[in-house]
Amino acid sequence: MSLKNDIQHHHNRLDTAKRKLDSAKARGDQEMITKFTDEVDQLAKKINSLKGKQDYNMNKERKSLLDMPFSREITKEEQADLGKLKKSVKGLVIVHPMTKMGKQLRLDVMTGFAPKKF
Structure with missing residues (x-):
């Protein structure tokens, strides 16, 4: 998968996890709240990592053009x-x-x- 598609895929998973977390909070299901909170944190961390990699690649390409x-x-x-x-x-x-x-x-x-x- 390309970096852009990978970021989009993780954003979609993050949105799904947030929706499920909200419904678990509405039900008061503590086990599911913990599960989805951990998943949201993990996905947010992964997205930030991928965006950092994308910025690095963009800066590398920009530098090669300017050179x-x-x-x-x-x-x-x-x-x-x-x-x-x-x-x-x-x-x-x-x-x-x-x-x-x-x-x-x-x-x-x-x-x-x-x-x-x-």
């Missing part, structure tokens, strides 16, 4: 035919400002990062 020697704005004409541009420039990585990476880099326009000038 590339050349970057520039992608013009509207180039955006119209990105396939052609990617084929002509080896190692080109295009980052859109609305993606997680684009927001982290604080981009205003679509930007291309490459090892050589293009």
